[in-house]
Amino acid sequence: MVEKAKEKQTQAKRTVGQKRNVTSYDVAKHAGVSQSAVSRCFKTGASVSKKTREKVMKSVKDLGYRPNAIARGLITRRSNMVGVIVSNLNFYPEILSELSTRFAERGVHVLLFTLDHESDVARTIDEVSQYQVDGVVAAAHLTLEQIQMFEDRNVPLVSYNRSYQDAPVSSVCCDQVEGEKRLVNLLAEHKQHKFFAVVSGPKDSVVSMQRTQGAIDQMKALGIEDVAQVSGDYTYPSGRNALRELVEEYGRVPDAIVCANDMMALGCVDEARHSFKLQVPNDVSIVGFDGVRSAAWLSYDLTTIQQPVESMAEAAVDMLLERINNDQLPPEKRSFSGVLRSGATVKT
């Protein structure tokens, strides 16, 4: 009897150790139902009686069965995962949050690839495709060669906030150039603004390049030449540093400063106020771009262009899922206008 009890224990242990090997067949047998009834219990919207479901779920629990979305993916050729490649997560968590929530609502989950720098994207691509994601949203700059790699591997791609003017790739963007035009026009309205400066972002950021160039082009179009230029890395400390550099290099504080993003603009505002004891906007007008939450805080009330993050995320999710379902759809470019948020950091 002792022997038998021991054997039973050993058997039970073996079962526990083998939990990962339990199949839907085991569950069906244990529950006394067909295998297809088991699989219907794990399919959204599939019909199954309450009684059957209860029997199946009890067996699932008893046996420790885990329905295998991935093995199912090998049959349906869908993993129900999309890759999201994102740089600057710390600056724009809203994007990832919006994308993740919207994909989840459609039964798709996000496999995350974060980059420290935009230029790290190359080594990420092979990893992305190894996971058999159904598609990719890239919020990082890709080269045309990299875009071709997705094409070659039949992986639908939507580029987020990076447009490729002459390449057949789907993208959702905020119109950076239009946004900068409106900011520069606003600044140019005030006659006391004579000495303009631009603070660009990281060198490998195409968005920063588009914004900076957009601002400078519009200044030129309005007859403003000799624009001071320094660069930061999109962070708050680099915005503070940019103001110090401008003063050192040009011998005076500019009348109006266009920063390539909000974080640098906030750093610039704080440096002007707290280190140079200047009044913003009386002594210097400062604008940003993005419309991050902190830009609206009472201490700043920054004048900026608000990116329509919700509309952009919704569009990216729609476009990608459409292309996963139908690989014949042509690439599409969607461009959203930002919203000018007139704050208290520009002289009126």
Add this chain to the structure above:
Amino acid sequence: MVEKAKEKQTQAKRTVGQKRNVTSYDVAKHAGVSQSAVSRCFKTGASVSKKTREKVMKSVKDLGYRPNAIARGLITRRSNMVGVIVSNLNFYPEILSELSTRFAERGVHVLLFTLDHESDVARTIDEVSQYQVDGVVAAAHLTLEQIQMFEDRNVPLVSYNRSYQDAPVSSVCCDQVEGEKRLVNLLAEHKQHKFFAVVSGPKDSVVSMQRTQGAIDQMKALGIEDVAQVSGDYTYPSGRNALRELVEEYGRVPDAIVCANDMMALGCVDEARHSFKLQVPNDVSIVGFDGVRSAAWLSYDLTTIQQPVESMAEAAVDMLLERINNDQLPPEKRSFSGVLRSGATVKT
């Protein structure tokens, strides 16, 4: 000849259409190497000659082969994915960024599950386990029943910043109670602080509950009774609102306010300064908890407890990977002390 050319075209098209079906066997045949040579090309650290690698990579490109990490996972019983369940992504993007980078360095990618509210976690658990992740980091509160579900499914779990005192579950935490004690002690040092208030976070946040209770307990221990209490939802606007509520409800501005996180503390500081025209800290001292980037900005210089996010993320990644590799390891709890960051929002 025309017929043959057409046939060839059709064949080529068929090959393109079947891209997803190309196997390592096809690649090996095309490259004239063994199948194991192909698989070695896709294995980190495996030895393969430069010549072989070049031949294989050419065939990979020609045939449009995608090495299948997932199919490989079915054999190795590893998906090389870990699930990260995170609430409040917008407040603490640093956590996700730190976890994602560190896992990626170890060849593991993050499948993301974002929650709008901590209490949404229940419906997420089934989804998480369906993706056959190797393990889970949960930065959201789980019930003991939910923890048991991971245990039942043999999914290693590490809880991030939520501890379960009497349950055998691995966790990495910042010591919330110790942190609040130090903040309260600091505030109590100043004799002008007589009327204390606490601003708690969302009702379903255990972290907020621990912090709030920790603060109140320490106040009681120091003989401070009659503590004013209002609650917010961890956001900046709710911090502004909390100050208005305190004044309405208690008829005056408290001398010292302990907020359950930094965001609410920043809202509280701004509301005091900009709406009530008060001086912080001369008229009211305010402290937060977390050490978010904006807390250190010149406009705020908030007194707070800095969570050691890097050490905590490193510990969570280590603990989870160790448990994926060895399911015999016992649960372990690691608790890190926060760092008191003495800013300019407390009277001295």
